Amino acid sequence: MSSTTSPSLAGAAPxxxxxxxxxxxxSGLLExxxxxxxxAWVRDGQGLVGWGxxxxxxxxxxxxxxxxxxxxxxxxxxxxxxxxxxxxGSGPVAFASFAFDPEPGTSTVVVPKVVLGRRGDNTWMTTVGDAPEALQTLAELTVPGPVDWRDGSRPRADWQGAVGEAIARINRGELDKVVLARDIVGVAPDAIDIRYVLRRLAQDYPSCWTFSVDGLVGATPELLVRRSGDDVTSRVLAGTVKRRGEAAVDEGLARALLGSDKDLEEHKYAVHSVARALAAHCTDLNVPARPHILRLANVQHLATDVTGRLADSAPVLALAAS
Structure with missing residues (x-):
């Protein structure tokens, strides 16, 4: 059962x-x-932020x-x-957050009253309706106190049991790949200023996309899908190893990751899944035979950029839905 909330357009013309x-x-977007x-949707100091x-x-x-x-x-x-x-990025912009599965979960699309954007040497502001056309003085940033981390809906013992069951089912040939997740709850003494979280994420992971949409906040190196004209790109990440902070050690870990049968097989499943989805909409699909290493501040990933040319007029949300 789906539900909608009609848009509220205060003071809109006919x-x-x-x-x-x-x-x-x-100067600055997140600031x-x-x-x-x-x-927010920001990477390397460029992108879009919005409010209202x-x-x-x-x-x-x-x-x-x-x-x-x-x-x-x-x-x-x-x-x-x-x-x-x-x-x-100029003109009308919407920020969206979509649930992975049809049920349960609600997906949200928000058109902000004000958007500030930066792309290359261009910086601009987009306003909608009666939104103010000047940047306003901002409230002081609040630094959160110590966070108390607790188990979420799945206790550690249950989580370990789920991991063991997944491995057993793979060994029995019932499954090829399993992606498991669990929630962890952080409790702060006071309300958390989301601006502080966003700035820290952008500072620590500048090459990732730092995002904030309707309470969903994070930084990701993985781009689900991008459409630029008729060009489509999806970045697949699967297979990961930590970085140790020493160049020679990290290089050795990267070589081991590139040679790991287990990680390469895991990566292959993810790449094939994306390629199948894009093949329904694209021609000239390019799927590299082997992944490359994507280095981040704390980890290294096996990465593959799948690209193609649209054969139809599918909008980006249709590509994401695939």
Whole structure:
């Protein structure tokens, strides 16, 4: 059963809200976020941040991606757009968070009232409707106190049992690959300033995409899918080893990872899954025969960039749904 929340467009003109993008002078993206409602997609100091809610929809169920896509297309069709910047990311922008499975879980798309973007030498601000057209003075950043980490919904013993069962089923030939996850709960003495978390993530993992959407916050090196015109890219990561902080040791660990039958097989399953999904929409699909090493601050991953050319007009949400 799916549900939606109709968009709220305060003060919108009959034809829809006015969306205006103009160039601005601003240093830092995450540094401009207010304390509440932070939205972010930033890598190496570039990307998009936003705040305020011009429109919002919540969807669930098997058709969550297509429903969100139709809603977004309709919203953009009704908007009055004045884009003086003309680069990817200017004009109307939405931030979205989608559940992996149809049920349970709710997926959310948010159109912020204000977006600040940076791409190359271009910095711009996009406003929707009656949003202020000047950057405002921000509240002081709050540094959180010590965090008390606790078990989540699955105690450690249950988790270890699940790992053992997964290994046994693989050994019996019932499964090829299993991805297990568990939650850990952190309790802070006071409310956590999400801006502090985002800045720390961006500082510690500059080559990752630091994100914040509707309470989902993190930094990831893995890009599910990107569409630029008719070009499609998906970065697959599977197979990981820690870094030790010494170049020679890390290089040896990377070579061992590239030669690990277990990790290469694990990686192959993930690559084939992505290639099958993109093949339904793409021609000239390029799937490298072997992965490369992606080095991050604390770990090294086996990585493969799968690329292709769109054979149809599938929007990016349709690609993600595949």
């Amino acid at each position: 034809l829809g809200p006015l969306v205006r993008s103009v160039r601005v002078e601003a 401009r976020l207010p304390a509440e409602g932070a939205l 809610v011009a429109a919002r929809i919540e969807v669930a169920g098997a058709e969550r991606f297509s429903r969100a896509q139709r809603w977004w297309q309709e919203w953009c069709r009704n908007a009055q757009i004045e884009d003086a910047v003309g680069v990817p």
